[in-house]
Amino acid sequence: MPRFSKPVCLLVLITGGAVCLLGAGESDERQFTPRQCDPDQVVGSDTCIKCHESELKQWRQTPHYRTFDVLHRTPEAKEIAKRMGLRSIKRNDTCVTCHYTRQQQGTRLRVVAGVSCESCHGGARDWLELHADYGGPQATRETESLGHRQERREASIHAGMNNPANVYLLARQCLSCHTVPNERLVNVGGHQAGTTDFELVAWSQGMVRHNFVRSDGVANQPSSLERLRVMYVVGLMADLEASLRATAAATENAKFAQTSAARAAKKKRQLWEVQRLIDEPLVLAALDPLASLELTLGNEVALREAADAVGKAAYKFAEEVDGTSLGAIDPLLPAPKDYKN
Numbered sequence: 488m489p490r491f492s493k494p495v496c497l498l499v500l501i502t503g504g505a506v507c508l509l510g511a512g513e514s515d516e517r518q519f520t521p522r523q524c525d526p527d528q529v530v531g532s533d534t535c536i537k538c539h540e541s542e543l544k545q546w547r548q549t550p551h552y553r554t555f556d557v558l559h560r561t562p563e564a565k566e567i568a569k570r571m572g573l574r575s576i577k578r579n580d581t582c583v584t585c586h587y588t589r590q591q592q593g594t595r596l597r598v599v600a601g602v603s604c605e606s607c608h609g610g611a612r613d614w615l616e617l618h619a620d621y622g623g624p625q626a627t628r629e630t631e632s633l634g635h636r637q638e639r640r641e642a643s644i645h646a647g648m649n650n651p652a653n654v655y656l657l658a659r660q661c662l663s664c665h666t667v668p669n670e671r672l673v674n675v676g677g678h679q680a681g682t683t684d685f686e687l688v689a690w691s692q693g694m695v696r697h698n699f700v701r702s703d704g705v706a707n708q709p710s711s712l713e714r715l716r717v718m719y720v721v722g723l724m725a726d727l728e729a730s731l732r733a734t735a736a737a738t739e740n741a742k743f744a745q746t747s748a749a750r751a752a753k754k755k756r757q758l759w760e761v762q763r764l765i766d767e768p769l770v771l772a773a774l775d776p777l778a779s780l781e782l783t784l785g786n787e788v789a790l791r792e793a794a795d796a797v798g799k800a801a802y803k804f805a806e807e808v809d810g811t812s813l814g815a816i817d818p819l820l821p822a823p824k825d826y827k828n
């Protein structure tokens with residue numbers, strides 16, 4: 488049975504994430520923290536390896552995996568921690584939010600990995616079994632009906648999985664870390680103010696890519712052109728949403744506020760460029776509420792409402808729009824040589 492929190496999270500999914508982004512018991516309304524997976528729900532990547540060995544191997548080639556062993560040793564990280572007044576990098580709530588995965592082990596909360604499978608796909612305890620069930624012990628990938636596949640996918644999302652079937656769910660995760668929405672970390676700690684050159688296609692189709700399931704484990708396939716088009720637009724929308732939330736959370740006219748607002752403005756321009764090419768009602772639904780929106784301090788309510796609208800449109804876009812109709816944006820897509828390797 489779903490726990491009490493499930494209907495809430497379902498609602499959040501549809502409304503674009505505002506409530507979950509704040510996290511349970513968050514007292515400061517202005518905070519916008521990345522959606523970390525709930526340590527209670529984390530099963531750990533040792534569980535995934537049983538069925539997803541190739542994915543694990545690929546993940547281990549990335550900074551997401553390496554940050555666990557490396558970060559606390561780098562002089563740059565030590566400097567940031569010092570400026571923040573933190574004595575440990577692994578044992579505080581700040582760095583852990585984006586660089587690590589925590590798991591509840593009995594009464595202990597332990598840092599178990601860097602940015603892991605579950606940092607992106609969501610803590611798996613409630614969806615693990617059902618996502619891997621083709622429809623009973625006799626069923627296989629080949630015998631699974633289309634209807635069951637659809638049901639399995641929906642059930643996994645309802646149980647908290649960021650299933651790649653709706654790529655917004657994953658894009659939202661990336662951007663909630665890669666916009667670095669922590670004002671003090673940037674202004675006081677001197678941490679870089681987000682990955683300003685992030686673009687979902689280039690950043691997900693290089694070293695991060697682990698598309699083995701779709702080829703039955705044989706090869707790590709890049710996504711199809713149609714899917715890349717959807718990813719490009721959804722990536723822009725998720726970036727715009729996260730940048731608006733970061734702008735809403737800013738309190739002082741300094742680097743964090745300036746970078747976040749400039750980023751939101753840029754994503755808005757880029758999304759208009761897309762809209763002129765594809766004339767898509769769901770993109771318009773994201774852009775319309777931004778028409779007279781001021782990207783300034785002290786405008787949190789309007790900024791957050793706009794972010795909600797963008798997130799909602801992005802979820803629907805990822806759900807409904809088939810990339811075959813988006814050929815007009817092909818010149819905007821990054822070339823494979825520019826994928827992040």
Ligand code: HEC
Binds near residue numbers: 605611615652
């Ligand atoms: C018991 C085997 C098993 C385990 C353990 C397992 N998976 Fe899967 N996984 C599967 C199967 C089977 C599929 C469906 C592949 C297909 O679509 O044919 C799948 C598919 C997926 C997908 C693609 C979306 C989907 O629902 O089809 C993701 C993402 C995923 N798994 C992540 C994980 C993560 C993360 C873990 C560890 C927390 C994990 N899996 C553990 C068997 C497993």
Ligand code: HEC
Binds near residue numbers: 576585668682
């Ligand atoms: C809100 C998310 C977030 C938080 C919190 C965060 N980081 Fe980062 N950090 C990132 C992202 C994203 C990158 C990668 C940026 C890129 O490559 O474009 C990064 C990169 C870094 C780097 C440069 C890469 C490297 O490994 O040398 C250092 C150093 C770093 N972070 C230190 C810290 C420290 C120390 C803390 C805690 C005081 C911290 N970060 C908290 C998101 C975060």
Ligand code: HEC
Binds near residue numbers: 521
């Ligand atoms: C939980 C936070 C988090 C999430 C979610 C996340 N990242 Fe990252 N990512 C980081 C951090 C932190 C680093 C830097 C690690 C380091 O170098 O220490 C990073 C580094 C990277 C790098 C390497 C950058 C470089 O300069 O080499 C790529 C590529 C990347 N992320 C892509 C993605 C994509 C694509 C997604 C979503 C599908 C994503 N990330 C989701 C936190 C996150």
Ligand code: HEC
Binds near residue numbers: 542543607657709714
């Ligand atoms: C940085 C975020 C991130 C991390 C970490 C991550 N994934 Fe994924 N995963 C994604 C994205 C994004 C996609 C969709 C990519 C695409 O469609 O090109 C995906 C797709 C998948 C798929 C479906 C692939 C297919 O062929 O359709 C599986 C299975 C999967 N991930 C399992 C895992 C497992 C297991 C781990 C841990 C070893 C993991 N993921 C770690 C972001 C991530």
